[in-house]
Amino acid sequence: MTGPLVVVGDALLDVDLVGTASRLTPDAPVPVVEDVDTRERPGGAALAAVIAAQTTAREVVLVAPTCDDEGAARLRALLDGRVRLVEIPATGGTAVKQRVRVGDHSVVRLDSGAPVATLGALPASAAAVIREAAAVLVADYGRGTTAAADVRAALAAAGGPVVWDPHPRGADPVPSVRLVTPNGAEAARVAAAAGAPVDGDGLAAVGARAETLIRHWGVGAVAVTLGARGALLSYGEGAPMVVPATPVTGGDTCGAGDSFAAAAALALADGAVTGEAVAGAVAAASAFVGRGGASAWDAVPVAPDVVAEPGADGVIARVRAAGGTVVATGGCFDLLHPGHVATLRAARGLGHCLVVCINSDESVRRLKGPSRPLVTAVDRARVLEALEFVDAVVVFEEDTPAEVLDRLRPDVWAKGGDYAGADLPEAAVLRRWGGQAVVLPYLDGHSTTALVERSRV
Numbered sequence: 001m002t003g004p005l006v007v008v009g010d011a012l013l014d015v016d017l018v019g020t021a022s023r024l025t026p027d028a029p030v031p032v033v034e035d036v037d038t039r040e041r042p043g044g045a046a047l048a049a050v051i052a053a054q055t056t057a058r059e060v061v062l063v064a065p066t067c068d069d070e071g072a073a074r075l076r077a078l079l080d081g082r083v084r085l086v087e088i089p090a091t092g093g094t095a096v097k098q099r100v101r102v103g104d105h106s107v108v109r110l111d112s113g114a115p116v117a118t119l120g121a122l123p124a125s126a127a128a129v130i131r132e133a134a135a136v137l138v139a140d141y142g143r144g145t146t147a148a149a150d151v152r153a154a155l156a157a158a159g160g161p162v163v164w165d166p167h168p169r170g171a172d173p174v175p176s177v178r179l180v181t182p183n184g185a186e187a188a189r190v191a192a193a194a195g196a197p198v199d200g201d202g203l204a205a206v207g208a209r210a211e212t213l214i215r216h217w218g219v220g221a222v223a224v225t226l227g228a229r230g231a232l233l234s235y236g237e238g239a240p241m242v243v244p245a246t247p248v249t250g251g252d253t254c255g256a257g258d259s260f261a262a263a264a265a266l267a268l269a270d271g272a273v274t275g276e277a278v279a280g281a282v283a284a285a286s287a288f289v290g291r292g293g294a295s296a297w298d299a300v301p302v303a304p305d306v307v308a309e310p311g312a313d314g315v316i317a318r319v320r321a322a323g324g325t326v327v328a329t330g331g332c333f334d335l336l337h338p339g340h341v342a343t344l345r346a347a348r349g350l351g352h353c354l355v356v357c358i359n360s361d362e363s364v365r366r367l368k369g370p371s372r373p374l375v376t377a378v379d380r381a382r383v384l385e386a387l388e389f390v391d392a393v394v395v396f397e398e399d400t401p402a403e404v405l406d407r408l409r410p411d412v413w414a415k416g417g418d419y420a421g422a423d424l425p426e427a428a429v430l431r432r433w434g435g436q437a438v439v440l441p442y443l444d445g446h447s448t449t450a451l452v453e454r455s456r457v
Contacts, residue, residue, distance in 0.1 A: 003132045003159060004059040005052055005269050007083075007262075009045030009139035009146065011064035012095040013075045016041075016295065021102045031107060033100055041297045042078050043097055045139035047255055048165070049083040050297060051288065052262040058134065058269065063126045065090035065145055071113060086126050088145075095143060103321060104252065114143065122150040135160040135269035137261055138177075142169030161268040164219070165261040166190075175218035179274055181261050181281075187213060187224045203232060203242060210234035223278045225260055225285075227253070233278045243279050246286040246385065252293030259288035290314055290392075312392035315353050316408060325351030328410035330401045332359045333380050334373040341387070343416030346440045348389035350412050355392045356384050357401045357408075366399055402429050413437045 016039040021031035042050050045064050053060040062079065066072050066087040071094030079085055093113035100107045127150075130136060136158045140146045146155075152174050155162060161178035166186055173180050182190065184206065191198060191209040194216040198205045210222040214236035223233045230245040263284035267277035292314050316326050329347045333340055333356070348354040358380055364373040373380070381393040396404040405413065406429060413426050413435060427437040 003134040003269075004061045004084075004129065005056065005135055005137065005266055006061045006063060006130055006133040006158075007045050007049040007052065007137045007139055007265075008063045008130065008151065008155065009048070009137075009165075010095065010141035010143035011046040011062065011066065011075060012043030012097055012141065013071045013078075014041050014043030014047070014294065015039070015096060015098040016101055017098060018101045018103075021107075031102060033102060033107065039295070040074060040078065041294065042075060043294075044095070044141040044143075046075060046079060046083075047294060047297060048137060048139040048258040048262045050079070051255070051259050052137070052266055053083050055263070055284070056266050058266070059084065061086055061129050061133075063129065064088065065143070067091060067094045067113075069094055071096050086123070086129055088123060088126060095141075104318065122148070122154055127154045130154045131157060131159050133158055133160045133269075135265045136162045137265035138162065138164040138173070139258065139261065140165060140167040140170035142167040147171040161265075163261055163265040163268065165257060173217050173219055177217070177219045178221065178268060179264060179277070180213065180217060180219050180222050181225060181257070181264065182213065182222065183225045183257060184227070187222070190216065203240075206232050207234055207240045210240065211236050221274050223264070223281070225257060227256075230282050231260070231278055233275060235274075241275055241278070243282040245282050246290075248286050248290045252295045253289055255294030255297065256285045256289050258294075260285040312355050312394050312408065315392045316355065316410075319351075319353045322352070324353065325412060326353055326355065326408075326410040327351035327412045327414060328355045328357060328405065328408060329414045329416075330357035330359075330396075332364050332368065332373060333384060334364060334368070334375055336380075336383050339416070343414075343440050344384075344387060345389050346416075347412075347414040348391075350414060350438070353391040354389060355394060355408060355410065356390055357394045357396055357404050358384070359399075360395050360397045363397055363399055401426060405429050406432070409433050409435065411435055414440050416440045 017036050018039060019033040019036040021033050023032050025032055046062060049060050049062040060083045062083050063086045067090050075094060095113040098110040138146055145151060155174045164173040164177045164180045166180060166182050168186060168189060187209045191212040194212055196212040198208045206224050210224050210232060211234055213222045221233060221235050223231050225231045228245055230243045232240050232242050234240040260281045264277040264281040267280045319326050327347050327350045361373055361377050377395050384390050384393050394404055405426060413430050415424055424437040430437050
């Protein structure tokens with residue numbers, strides 16, 4: 001379908017007050033937060049809409065109760081040029097969530113405002129856009145929007161598939177919704193309330209809860225999001241599908257659920273089947289957290305078919321903030337073999353994170369010839385990221401890593417091979433910021449070229 005993605009739900013204004021803390025107050029064991037920087041972003045359904053708009057050329061429309069106050073004006077400014085806002089008049093004040101954070105850690109959250117829709121009927125403009133939608137994402141934040149009869153009637157008549165991201169204080173999904181995306185705690189709570197409590201958090205327990213929710217709500221499928229474990233998708237019968245998540249080091253997980261639901265809704269809008277949508281949503285949520293999560297809401301995401309820096313900047317920033325050492329290494333890594341593994345493990349031991357810089361496919365062809373690479377950059381990066389001692393992978397287009405090194409500025413550049421006593425080509429680049437190039441012992445008898453030659457015999 002060519003219609004828009006429509007996000008319906010509760011729009012919030014999120015404010016992060018980020019500072020430093022090096023001492024406690026004399027009257028209580030609480031930190032003194034100083035040098036505070038105020039950062040505002042869309043929250044709730046508004047965040048889900050912005051995340052969706054960053055990753056699609058399709059128009060994204062947000063339908064949400066909106067008050068006439070300063071908070072709403074600030075929220076409109078954040079949305080301007082990103083998503084089209086269709087307002088439902090409301091009173092009660094814009095919902096504002098303020099997090100006081102020290103580095104990557106929240107100290108306290110302050111909530112205010114409780115917008116309530118004032119009209120007895122959904123505005124015709126809102127009903128029309130829902131009816132014309134290629135897909136609808138319901139981002140329920142428990143503020144009452146999805147409980148209104150006129151809103152529920154419009155959602156039941158939506159023109160495209162509906163994805164419902166529930167909230168503990170929100171309304172039940174409209175029957176016949178294509179996909180509901182509770183997290184593990186939400187699924188356990190609803191299953192228990194429906195009279196089918198299940199103990200444990202293993203996949204069998206999660207699957208049983210998902211089946212209960214499908215029967216209880218009368219929906220097509222339930223995808224229970226499990227954080228770093230990925231997601232479990234159930235259609236109510238048969239074996240569920242489990243989609244593991246890509247490991248992410250650190251990152252702000254706030255907004256990960258919004259990213260998951262937005263990606264699933266966009267995939268369904270583009271014609272994907274539910275399983276494909278959930279698999280893509282898990283990958284999108286992992287990438288979102290790797291980029292910094294909600295704290296980096298306006299960062300431009302990497303195209304899904306380009307493996308470029310999944311979380312590298314975030315990993316480096318966190319290590320540096322903690323006073324750690326950033327190590328980088330590089331190469332083609334075509335047909336990963338024991339020599340590569342030994343070098344990578346040794347490199348990781350030199351510091352507190354390891355970023356692997358790999359040549360793009362075109363770069364490998366220029367260096368190794370038209371028959372290489374044997375494995376695409378996308379798949380080479382996936383294999384490297386699966387190694388526990390690799391924290392991030394960066395793909396570079398040039399013939400040498402000089403440009404990517406100048407941007408990442410690692411403390412140590414490690415190379416494996418017979419370079420002992422020689423000045424590494426990258427050493428001059430590292431010297432610009434006081435970095436050090438080092439050579440690591442190479443495991444003899446292993447090389448990609450040798451493997452290729454033996455396979456031809």
